[in-house]
Amino acid sequence: MAAVCARALRDREVCFIGLGTGGRAFVLAVAIPILACRLAQRTHAPHLVPMLGPIIDADLDAVPDCVTDYNLITWPCSAQISGPSSLEMFTRGKIDVGFVSGAQVDRYGNLNIVAIGEYTRPRVRLVGPLAQPEHMAQAGRTIIVADHTPRVFVERVDYVSGAGFLEGGDARARAGLRGGGPALVVTPLAVLDFQTPDKHMRLVSVHPGVSVDRVRAQTGFVLDTPASVPETPPPTEEELRWLRATDPEGRLLGARIT
Amino acid sequence: MGDRVASLREAVASIPDGSVVALGGSILRRHPMALVHELVRQGKRDLVLLGWNNALDVDLLVAAGCVRRVETSYVGLYVHGLAPNFRRAVEQGRVEVVEWSETSAQDRFKAGASGLTFYPSKVLLGSDLHRRNPQVREVTCPFTGERYAAVPAATPDVALVHMHYSDRRGNVGLLPRRVTDNEVDILIAKSARRAIVSVEQIVSDEYVREHAHDTVLPSPFVAAVVEAPFGAHPCACDRFYDYDLDHVALYKEHAASDEAFQEYLDRFVRSTRTHEEYLGRVGLRHLLRLRRPNPLVG
Numbered sequence: 001m002a003a004v005c006a007r008a009l010r011d012r013e014v015c016f017i018g019l020g021t022g023g024r025a026f027v028l029a030v031a032i033p034i035l036a037c038r039l040a041q042r043t044h045a046p047h048l049v050p051m052l053g054p055i056i057d058a059d060l061d062a063v064p065d066c067v068t069d070y071n072l073i074t075w076p077c078s079a080q081i082s083g084p085s086s087l088e089m090f091t092r093g094k095i096d097v098g099f100v101s102g103a104q105v106d107r108y109g110n111l112n113i114v115a116i117g118e119y120t121r122p123r124v125r126l127v128g129p130l131a132q133p134e135h136m137a138q139a140g141r142t143i144i145v146a147d148h149t150p151r152v153f154v155e156r157v158d159y160v161s162g163a164g165f166l167e168g169g170d171a172r173a174r175a176g177l178r179g180g181g182p183a184l185v186v187t188p189l190a191v192l193d194f195q196t197p198d199k200h201m202r203l204v205s206v207h208p209g210v211s212v213d214r215v216r217a218q219t220g221f222v223l224d225t226p227a228s229v230p231e232t233p234p235p236t237e238e239e240l241r242w243l244r245a246t247d248p249e250g251r252l253l254g255a256r257i258t
Numbered sequence: 259m260g261d262r263v264a265s266l267r268e269a270v271a272s273i274p275d276g277s278v279v280a281l282g283g284s285i286l287r288r289h290p291m292a293l294v295h296e297l298v299r300q301g302k303r304d305l306v307l308l309g310w311n312n313a314l315d316v317d318l319l320v321a322a323g324c325v326r327r328v329e330t331s332y333v334g335l336y337v338h339g340l341a342p343n344f345r346r347a348v349e350q351g352r353v354e355v356v357e358w359s360e361t362s363a364q365d366r367f368k369a370g371a372s373g374l375t376f377y378p379s380k381v382l383l384g385s386d387l388h389r390r391n392p393q394v395r396e397v398t399c400p401f402t403g404e405r406y407a408a409v410p411a412a413t414p415d416v417a418l419v420h421m422h423y424s425d426r427r428g429n430v431g432l433l434p435r436r437v438t439d440n441e442v443d444i445l446i447a448k449s450a451r452r453a454i455v456s457v458e459q460i461v462s463d464e465y466v467r468e469h470a471h472d473t474v475l476p477s478p479f480v481a482a483v484v485e486a487p488f489g490a491h492p493c494a495c496d497r498f499y500d501y502d503l504d505h506v507a508l509y510k511e512h513a514a515s516d517e518a519f520q521e522y523l524d525r526f527v528r529s530t531r532t533h534e535e536y537l538g539r540v541g542l543r544h545l546l547r548l549r550r551p552n553p554l555v556g
Contacts, residue, residue: 023337023339026337053439054438054439070500070550072437073435073436073437073496080438081438082438082439082441083284083360083364083438083439083440083441083442084364084368084441084442084445085438087360087361087364090361090381091361091380091381114357114386115348119386119390120351121349121351122348122349123349124345124349125340125344125345125348125349125355126340127332127333127334127340127341128330128331128332128333128334128355128357129331129332129357129358129359129385129387130311130331130332130359130360131331131359131360131361132359133359133361133362133381133382133385133387134359134360134361134381136385137380137381137382137383137384137385138380138381159386159390160384160385160386160389161357161385161386161387162385163383163384163385166384171384172384175383175384175405176380176383176384176404176405176406177380177383177384178380
C-alpha cells in the first residue's frame, strides 16, 4: 500500500499527513503515508515536503519511538509553526496532496469519521471531524487509505465529515470547494479512483493474489469494474529495500509508535 | 491593577450553572484539568463546553453529569482511542454535540478574541458540518461574490486555560519553546468574558518585566489566576512534564462502564478536596517521572 501511495506523489509537492490517533487508524492515516513520503523522497520525489501536523519537512528517517511532546518538539525538521498557521496552509492553497482515512467511505469519495448510524442517536460515536473538512475541501487532491470491507465502503456515508465529490458530477464546484477532491483510494485489496464522467469510484487494479470478485464482495455498493482489471504492480526490490530502511523493526506498521 | 490570584475553589465558585465554558488545550496536551476537577467537585451543571480539540477534560465532565452540550472538533484519548464516557453519552442521547472542524473552531475563537461577530470560512462548505449545523450560515464576499460559510464568534462566559506562569497581577506568560498547537489557548482566553488561568507557578513582577515579550495574556484579559503545579495532569505541559499515559490507561479502564467510572471520579476527584490532594493521590514519585529530561532543550 505504501509503495502505491508513494508512486502517486510528485516531486516538490507539499504533502499533509495528520498526527494522532492510535491502533489501526494510525497505521492507515499516519504510518503508511509516512512510509510513502519517505519512499517517494528516495525514488522520484527528492524534494517532496511532508507536513506532519504543524511539523514541516520532518526527517522521516528519524521518526520518534513514541509521540511524546518532547519527541515532537525535538524532531529534526525545517519548521514547527503554530497550529492555526498550519491549518491556514490549507485555506491558502499550499497543500498539494494529503492523506485521509475514514470509518466510512462512499461511492463519491465522501468520508465519515464522526458517527455511524443515525447522527443524532448514533450506533457508534467516533472522535469528531478533526481537520478532515478542511483537508478534503482545500487540498489540491487527497489520497484515501482505508480498510476494504462492506462496513467501510458504503453507498452513502451516514455523516459527511470530509467532502469528496458530494453527489457527483460538478457538485464540488457548485458547493464552492477549491481543492480537487479525492484522486485515489488505496486499500489492502485494491487501487481505485474517480475518473468517471460523474466522479463515482471505479476499480483500477487488484493487488496480487486478490480476485476481482473478492473486491466487489468487500465493497458495500455496486463497484464500477472495467472489463479487464490489471494487477497492481507489486513493490519493486528497490522500493522494498527503501521501505525496510525507513521502518526496519516495523514500529510504524505495527502502530508501536505510541 | 490589583491582585488576581485566587484559590481553585474561589475561582471556580464564580462560574454559574448553565455557563458557556471554553476549555483550552488539545489532544492530551495542556487541558486545564485542575480547574476541570474543581468543576466536578462543586457539582456544576448544564454547562456548554467549547473547545477545538478535547480529551478527558470533556469526557470526565460529561461522565460527571456537568454537561448539556459539547462543541469541538475532537473528543478522544489520542493513542488510547475513543473517549468512552463521551461516546456512551452521545449514543444514549444524554449530551448534545455540535461538530466544528479544527479550523472553524479556531476561527470562532479568533473572531471572539478580535471583537468580531463572525468569521468567514471556506472549509465547511459541502460537508455536513455546514448542512446539518443551523449555527452555520452562508454569506457572499462583498468584493468577489464568492460563497463562504459564516461561523458565529465564540463568546464564552468563561475560559479555562492552563499556562506556564503569571505574576500576581494576572500577566500570564509562556516559555518560548513549546508545542505550537496550543497557541489557540491565547485566542480562547481572549474570546471569553472572563478568563480563569491556572499556571504551573506564580512568579514575581520583576520576572514578568524582564520577560515581557513572553507575556501572552496581559492582565486586562485575565480575571483570575490559580497556582496549580502539574495543573494539566494527566495531560502534558510543554517543557514541564509529559503525558501520563499510564494514568490515561487507568482512566480508560475505569471508563469501560458508567459504574466503574464513578469509582475513578470518587477516588481522584470527589474525595480529594484540593489539587494538592489529587496530586498526592496520583503519587509524587509517579509525577516526578513525568518531568522532561532536559528543560534547557525543551
